Amino acid sequence: MKQNNLLADLLLTFMKIGLFTFGGGYVMIGFIEDICVNKKKWISHEEMADILVIAESTPGPMAINCATYVGFVQAGFVGSLMTTLGIVLPSFVIIYLISMVLDGFLEITLIAHAFQGIKIAVGVLIFDAALGMIKKMPKKPLMKGIMVCAFIAMMVINIFALRFSTIALMIIAAIVSLSVFIAKGAPDMKGDGKGAMKGGAAQ
């Protein structure tokens, strides 16, 4: 019975987090920390810090990493299912409903005009997110070089509508970085990893 209460609490708490955080990313992390560390005491500050490092260095939404971890330490695999489901469910339901009405919605002239403006805002937002990431990126020559090459390659791919996947670009970048590292004799770089981990946080 107590176990069921905890599972329900995990599910409902993360549904609340999923429902009330707009814009994802760090907004959500702040909310998770406030509830799971300060209020519910489900995980410690240190665990939260560790999980953020892992979340930033692994792909996928950071909020999912956090939710999965909290659920797992509190109630094992079932717990992690509850928290992950909880954080996904509100977005899922809302977007699913929107997806059913969006097309009809866009046929209204006023809305269509509004979305013309919004389309431009999205370009500006992505551009601004990239600038934010560049600011946080460690200023190492190789990293800067990879960034510039990736930028040029992606511009060429976009402009000429080439069929070259972005994932292939990332794998090439990984190989280049790893090769250079090995060519240098794979030196131990203390504290360097931390810089790389902080590298690519968005927003």
Next chain:
Amino acid sequence: MIYWDLFVGFLQVGCFAFGGAYGAIPLIRDVVLSNGWLTDETLAYMIAVAESTPGPIMINLATYVGSSQAGIVGSILATLAVVLPSFIVIIVLTAALKTAMKNKYVQAVIRGMKPCIIGIVLATGVYMIGNNVLTSTVGTMLNVRALILTVLLLAITYGAKPILKKKPSPIILIVIAALLGVVVYGV
């Protein structure tokens, strides 16, 4: 088969989307354009919707693309696929991962992938802005209304910081853009 394509497409996004939501956008764009699921235009609308609704942007986009292509089953599969890699990483590797992440070779790989995705995100933003400004209904030419909007929105994004001490949030920028769109395209 559409279900399989959706699942594999978004699984790839979930596996390679370093750098948060904006890191995922170029990957999602790649998947939806190459499969012909959405146009650049619809994708931009959906990014705005995803920004303005609660929850992680990646999940919102996966749900939408899945639903628009293959209904409820499609949306469930796409959402599941985008979440799965993060979920598995934490479940399987919570103990081992901290050691693994400190491994210098793993670090070298991450040092390559992070700047790469930053370059990709930057190129996506620049291309989207350029594409808006240079395209109109009659082919490639300067779109004056889009140019006015772009300049205004850039001015608001970077001009607000010295005055208000912080940048406008994405939602506020989207609301302003919608209002400006009604004004600029309405006249």
